[in-house]
Amino acid sequence: MPRLQLTGKELRAIGYPQGPVISLAMNIMEKNFRHLAKTDALEILSSILQSPNQYAHDGVLNKIAEALLPKPKAGGDELPLAEKGIDFNVFGAGGIEQGALHQMYTATKLPVAVAGALMPDAHHGYGLPIGGVLATENAVIPYGVGVDIGCRMCLSIFDINPKELADREHFFTRELNEATLFGSGSTFQKAADHEVMYRKEFDELGLLKGLQDRAWKQLGSSGSGNHFVEWGIVEIKEKDQVLGVEAGTYVGLLSHSGSRALGANVANHYTKVAKEKRRLPGDAVNLAWLSLDEQEGVEYWMAMNLAGDYASACHHVIHEKIAKQLGRKPLKMVENHHNFAWKENREGKEVIVHRKGATPAGKDVLGIIPGSMAAPGFVVKGKGEMSSVNSASHGAGRKMSRTAALKTVTHKELNEVLAKQGVKLLGGGLDEAPFAYKDIHEVMKAQSSLVETVGVFFPKIVKMDGAQPKRWKKKNRDENSRDLLMGE
Known part of the structure; x- marks a missing residue:
């Protein structure tokens, strides 16, 4: 069996920064995973790059993770947290795990909160919990936005x-299969075109310039984990x-996906910068912020907005690909970010609102809150x-890691619930089964005071990443931790 051989070019292509970490990663993988297929090895390396914290205790891969994690500056005083955090409201408290509550209590002790x-739908994450909302004064927290910047619904x-979904199932299935790519390292051989790729930020920020080629190759792709593109039935009971x-x-x-490798690299780079500038104690270390009065904060804000776009x-x-194949335009398009930071007015003052796995729900703002592959999603209108x-949940939220x-x-259980709901699944796995999600x-x-339902979406043909979870993904994982790429 041929032995695994990697190149620096291949690692840079999946987003690894130029430097010693490339040689380190190649040596560790070639030594410890010598008989692994190259595609699987690169998938492992991509996962470590996106979520280095989750490999900090892996006996083999931790060295790569450590090289990717930001190193705090030597010296300098640690910034203290407030003894008591600001008050915050919890919606649906009975279904929220203690880890998420603890993270929120920590976040509210920041001096900028x-x-x-x-x-x-909240659950444990990194920095802010997934489902956490935090408004700050003139400060942006990269891990308050999350790794998958601009993850959104459309x-x-x-x-x-x-009735055509059943009568012409083959056609609708084919269009899903041909319209996008799934998988953490997926790229198109022929890139699509869009005005966002000509934005001046690619020239103005060195980090973005180095990410532009890969971003172009991933334009229109969908990632992995809980990201999906699906056909379904939309029911609107009365006109809103x-x-x-x-x-x-x-x-x-x-569809549900985010900014792919572009956003992940922006998040990891500026989290490192933030941690170097502001040393925070223990549990708060991933909540390091950048001021919007400093150059690094301005750069992150530019890069975050580009990643969102x-x-x-x-x-x-x-x-647009699918609409062209249908030969018609949609009656309406509804879309929203749920991993982002916005400048908003609160009590007459401008604040930065971080919504990490939360849907904007300002007065009359439209959004989509999905359920699972076999549960309905909701088109909603915010109540402000x-x-x-001004926020609501971004989905049902995981109840099972x-x-x-x-x-x-079991596959039998998954197939039974899909059959019961009349859902055809293309790809996807047991880790995304409906049983893993809250009702x-x-x-x-729990959020009836936050949003009004104006439409319901029932999934019927669901396309997700078809890759089966590898054993290395499960090894040494904290049961309370979540996959950053998928949830944040």
Whole structure:
């Protein structure tokens, strides 16, 4: 059997920074995984790059993770946290794990924190919990946004009889398979075109310039984990003036993905910078911030916004490809980020609102809150509730870690629930089974004061990453931790 051989060029192509970490990673992989297929080895390296913290205790891969993690500056005083954090509201408290609550309590002790809230789908993450909302004064926290900057939902509503999803299932399946690529390292041989790739930020920031070629090759791709593109049935019981679609039943195309390697590299780079500038104690170390008055903060803000626009462009490329094949334009497109930071006004003052796995829910702001591959999603309109910092959940939220799902859920159980709901699954795995998620109806009930439902989406043909989880992904994982790429 041929032995594994990697090149620096291959590692740089998946986003590894130029430097000693490339040689280190090549040596460790070639020594310890000598008989592994190159594609699997690169997938492992890509996962470490995106989520180095999750490999800090791996007896083999920890050296690569350590080389990727930011090194705090020697010397300098550690910044203290407030003894008591600012008050924050918790929605659906009965279904939220203690780890997420603890992370939120820590975040509210930051000296820059001014408001916060925890959504009913919240669970443990890095920095802010997933489902955490934090408003700060003139400061942005890279891990308060998350690794997958601009991860978002996009729904196109087509005036097509839903009966066609069954009658022409082969056609709709083929369009999903041909419209996008899944997998953490996936790239197109022929790049799509979009105005976002000509943005001046690629020339103005050295970090972005080095990421532009790969971003172009990934434009219109969808990633892995809980990212998906799916066909479904949209039900609108009565016309809402903001949504602007007549009551009826329609075909919907729904996608969920983020900014791919571009966003991950921006997040990791500026988290390192933030940690070097501001040393924080223990549990707060991943909440290091950048001031918007300093050059690094301005750079991150530019890069974050570009990554968010790039994520949006990825969705638009997919939806436009499929609309062209359908030969029609959607009646309505609804979309929203749920990993981002916004400048917003609160009590007459500008604040930076971080929503890490949370949907913007300002007054009459439209958004999409998905359930799972076999549970409905909801098209919602925000009520502008100040107590939630104008936010709502970004989905049902996990109640079971990926490792736990792989250990407890069977293919028979998954197939039975898919059949019961009339869902065809393309790709996907047991770690994304509906049983791993909270009851979306309970989540929606817990946030009835935050959003109004204006439409319901029922998945019917679901396309996800078809790669099977590897054993190395489960090894030495903390059961309470979540995959950064998938949840943040």
